[in-house]
Amino acid sequence: MTLICAIAMQGAAQVPVSNPISIRVDLAEPQGPYKPIYGWFGYDESNYTTMKYGKQLLTELHDLSPGPVYIRAHHLLTSGNGVAELKWSSSNVYTLDANGKPVYDFTITDQTFDAFQKAGVRPMVELGFMPKDLAATVTGVNEYQVHFPKNTVSGASNNPPKDYAAWSELIRKYTEHLVQRYGKEQVRTWYFEVWNEPDIGYWHGTPEEYFKLYDYSVAGIRAALPNAIVGGPASTGPTSDRASAFLDDFLKHCLNDKSAANGGAIPLDFISFHPKGRPTVVDGHVQMGLANELKAVENGFRIVATYPKYIKLPIILSEADPEGCAACSMKMNPSNAYRNGPLYPTYTAAAIKALFDLQDRYKVNLISMLSWSFEFEGKDYFEGFRTLATNGVDKPVLNVFRMAGLMSGERVSTSSTGQVSLDDILSAGVKQTPDVDAIATKAEHEAAVMLWNYHDDDVPAVGVEVQVTITGIPPTVKRVLLEHYRIDGSHSNSYTAWKEMGSPQTPTEAQYAKLKAAGQLELLGSPEWLDVSGGKITISTELPRQATSLMHLKW
Incomplete structure (x- = not known):
């Protein structure tokens, strides 16, 4: 029966x-301009950028929109051999020689950004994570990288720098190299974001130490490119008191304090945070949590709207997703079974309208709902990762972004x-x-x-x-x-x-x-x-x- x-x-x-x-x-x-908030994507594994299906997908993302498509990736500064794992990548851009002098190696960085250039997409340059030779308190063989499914953010790659001035110089050198390789006018259109989710385990310091990191990062960027677009704090969705306070305190810091790096005003060109939904399994089926994502957005907009100086700044939801772990397949989390079929795009369509409506309600300036989804090389077909494609085959969710790209005006x-x-x-x-x-x-x-x-x-x-x-x-x-x-x-x-x-x-x-x-x-x-x-x-x-x-x- x-x-x-x-x-x-x-x-x-x-x-x-x-x-x-x-x-x-x-x-x-x-009702107001239709901004291409859909044209932003990101992923943990920056080294997937240069792999077979990664390069193919970047080209498809470029082609879905008449305007610029932006790509954000973790691990642009992490130490390692440049081989991707789940929730891990590396560039090995910074090491110290035998005499303790910095060595800057942009080989892997160039491969990543050259792939962006070839595909015609623009980087959103997320400055993270901490190079091993610059990280505070690295001891033991296995304390820098922690392998998934263990808690990957527990390693020293998420430590503060042991020398903030050296960090700032790394950022200056990094930005300077990007400008020399790709041109000042082009890099001027990129967004530089300081770190990722510093209100949780991605940052092993205090909020005040993150604010200091922000100051030194921005000083380094602006030393190489005075009109660079800089911002943050890329914090988690402000649904908890802690996350709300972090975003609010960051804005207060930028508004009221002097830069720890140079004693001047603190630049802030955009504001970023990460709203997420919360799917569950109820009576044997997946139940999505759209309300959770939208509540986080509403709280963030409400906080920004209390600052007259910042209310018109661009807001980038630099991760905006139905939940929080792209690398957790439906085999690991059964509630992620929504990712392969038509539910994911329909959820996204409903979210797009709601985000515009919340923007209008709070009179803020939303420019991005960045989907933290890309592809995973060498995994099973339709394994249930939060991806746009599987082994080079586009999934239904990619088509809702194609639909959004056909809308304009x-x-x-x-x-x-x-x-x-x-x-x-x-x-x-x-x-x-x-x-x-x-x-x-x-x-x-x-x-x-x-x-x-x-x-x-x-x-x-x-x-x-x-x-x-x-x-x-x-x-x-x-x-x-x-x-x-x-x-x-x-x-x-x-x-x-x-x-x-x-x-x-x-x-x-x-x-x-x-x-x-x-x-x-x-x-x-x-x-x-x-x-x-x-x-x-x-x-x-x-x-x-x-x-x-x-x-x-x-x-």
Whole structure:
């Protein structure tokens, strides 16, 4: 009986309910600029940048957006042999010779940044972690690097420097080298971020010692490139009192104190922190924690908004994800099973709109929701890491970023009879009725509507019929071309294709080609020309649970 019920529910998931959801889009009612907050990505293992599938994926990330795509990576300054492991990489940029004199080696650094350049992406230069010869209190053979799944941040690579002036000189030399190799005008467009999550185990010093590190880092950067873009603190999402206080105290330090490095004012060009969700397993299924991520964002925006000097500074959510460990596969954490299928992109679509709404509410300047997801070389297909691709095969989540890249111009007004309000999501998540909602944009000669049917609980459920009414089309336009893209169980979904072919770990050449094709963003049907009447059109579609659509209009 249990099996029969399960099969019946799977079938029911494709049957729309009788009462359609009405979504209205008014192109004549702008809501603010649509900024490419989606065009930012990052990963722990900086050495994956130069590997086969890493280089391939960087090119794909460049191609998903008309504007710059930024890449942030850990371990740009860590000592080691340049071989990646889970949650570990190295550049060996700094050592001391037999006489205790610094030796700077940019060989691995150049390979990493050259790969960024070749792919056409821009680095977000995260200054971390501490070189072994500069780290305070390194003793014992195994105290610098700790191997995953042990607590990798417990090693001395996360120690403060034993000499802050030497650290500042390293940063000056590092920045100077980047400027010499890639040009002042290009490096001027990069973002330099000091460290990663210094409010938790990634930093083994006090908050005050991090503020000192920030001062000496910025002094080193600006000595080599006076107009470099600098910021931080890259702290965790401010949901706890500790994390909130850290972000607040950092802003107070930059506003009120003098630089420990030179006694001058403390530069701050952007503010960064890391909101995360919290999925769990409930009654045998994954339940997402969208509310947790959005609460962290709201608290961070609220803190920034209390500082008139900083309220308009760019805010970079330099890790913004459904949870906190990209390298923890679903084998390790069953709650991470959301990562392979259409739930992950639908969660991301709902988060994009909520982030813009929170930005508008607090009147701050959000420019990035950086997805801490890339790829892992040499792992099983669809092992359940938080990745954009697996063995060179794009996963469904990459396609929601491709959808976002097709949107441009101004955000415009949307309303939905199936919407779960932002305040309700913040207070209780999406655990009762699904969130059937949309975000829309208008640019010259085009418009786009992204819509989704999202629920925190990943269980079979009936789909919905949606009627999307778009008004405000220019009066001279009589016909528009509709391109309707879809991510769901059977579209833009390499995971479904992989399972249908028997989940091979050594796919044949023909199977691999099929998987590659299935990983691309797919049209739901052929493009079609629609007649416009009175500046209005209505489009009907069936939207399964955990599905995302993009209706792209051209005229």
